[in-house]
Amino acid sequence: MSAKPNESLIAASRWFSLLSSEEAKPEDFAAWQRWKDNSDENRLAWQRVEDLGMRLASLPPNIHAETFAQVTSPNRRHILKQMAVLLGVGTCTLLMVERKPWQEILADQTTATGDMRALKLPDGSQIFINTASAINIDFTSKQRSIKLIKGEILIHTAQELTNGYRPFSVTTKHGTATALGTKFNVRMFDYHSKASVYEGAVRINPADKNQDSITIQAGQSAIFDENTYTPVEQETSSAWAKGLLVVYSMPLNEFVAELSRYRNGLIRCEPSVSQLLVSGSFYTNDTDAVLARLPDILPVKIQSRTRYWVTISPA
C-alpha cells in the first residue's frame, strides 16, 4: 500500500511530466523554478523526482521499455519461451557462431540522449551510433542496409571476402548513401541529411528515384534531401565517435545546438553573444564541464540554476 502522497509530490510529478515534454517553454522552466524555491517540501519533492530518474537511468543501456513489456505480454512470453527451448540456457555465444553471415537480420538499435554505442556487425563492419539516434539493421544475402531513423552514425565497412560483394548502404528519409568501400558518416536533420566521407567514396541517391546520383570522395561532404543534393567541401567531424565535439570557428548558437544533442534540458544563448566564434575540442560526456569552461574562452557568463535550464549571457 502506497503512502498518501503530499501536495509537493503531486506537483513535482506534474512538473516532471511538463518539463520532460518537447513542448516545455522557457516560461514553464521559470515557473517551475519559482515553485521549487517556494518551500523546502517542494525542493525535497523535486530531489526525489531526480533521484528516481537516476535510479532508472542506472539500468543497463540495453534495457528498454520493451524489456518490461516482454514480461507482461503473453505473446512475448510465448516467444521467449520458444527461444529458451531452442537455445537452452547460456548459449548466446553459440547462437553467434552458428548464425550464417548472409542470414537475414532485422535489428533495431536506439541510443538515449548523451548515449553512444559502438557495434560490430556480423560482416565485421564497425558502426558507431551517436546520441539520441535510432537505426534498423537489415542484412540479407544481397545487401547490407542500415536505415537511419534519426540521429547520426559513423561507419567503417569491412571488406567482404568470403561471401562475394554486397553493397553497404545507409538510408534516411531523404535518400541513400552507398559505400564504395569504406569510412563515412551520415547524419539526419529535420529537413535534410548530410553524408561525409573519410576514406574511399560514397554514392548518394536522393529518395526521389528520378534524380541522378552523385559520388563524393574522401574529405568531401554532401547535403541531400528527397530531390536535391549539394556537395560541400567542409566535412563533418567524426571525432564524436571518440566522445569529442571538435569545432573550428563555429558561432556560439550553433555550438550550443550541437552540445544540446548530448544533454537533456534547455541551453539558451542570448542573441548578443550568439555570433561569438568557438574553436576547440570538448568532451561530450560531460556537458556541464564544457559549459563551465566557456567563460574561460569567451566573454560570457553561464547561469545554470538547474541542470535542465542553462542561460549563456554576456559577461
Place this chain on the structure above:
Amino acid sequence: MQIDQSLNNALINSFYINHNVWLHKWLLKKLGSSFDAADLTQDTFISLLTKNRHEPIHEPRAYLTRIAHDLMVNHLRRRDLERAYNATLCDPYLIEYPSPEIRAIALESLIAIDKMLSALPPKVRSAYLLMQLDGLKHKEIAEQLNISVKTVGVYIAKAVLHCLSYELSIEA
C-alpha cells in the same frame, strides 16, 4: 517466550509432516519442475516460520496455498525478467558482455523496479518507460501507444507520483 517458540516449532513440525507432500504436488503441477516445486515448498514453510503467528490456523490448506501462490507468482515473474534480460544480452551486436557480478546487480535492480511499476496500468507504465529508458518524445510515445499527447503527460505524471509514493512507503 521460550515456551511459545517451542510450541510454535512443534506446530510447524507437524504442519510440515502433514502438508509438505500435497503442497509439493500442487506446486509441481503448476510449475512443471520438481526442483522449483521443492524450492518453493521449502520457501513456503520458511515464510510460515518467519511470520511468527500465534493464533491457530483453521484452514491450513487454504493458508499454505495462498503463501505458496504468492511465492510462485514472484518466482515466475523473476524468471521471466531474467529471461527478458538475458535476451537483451543475446544481441549479436553487443560488443562487451557484462560480468556475472554486473549481471546479478542489473537483474536485482530490474526486479526491484519491475515490482515498483507492477501496480501501474500497462499503458501508464509504457509511457513512462518509453520516455525514461528509450528517450522518446511525448509525441512519439503518443503515436506508439495510440493515445493523445496530453494523455502521455498525464500518464507520466501518474507513473512518477506512484513511484515516489511507493519509494516513500518502502522507506517508512
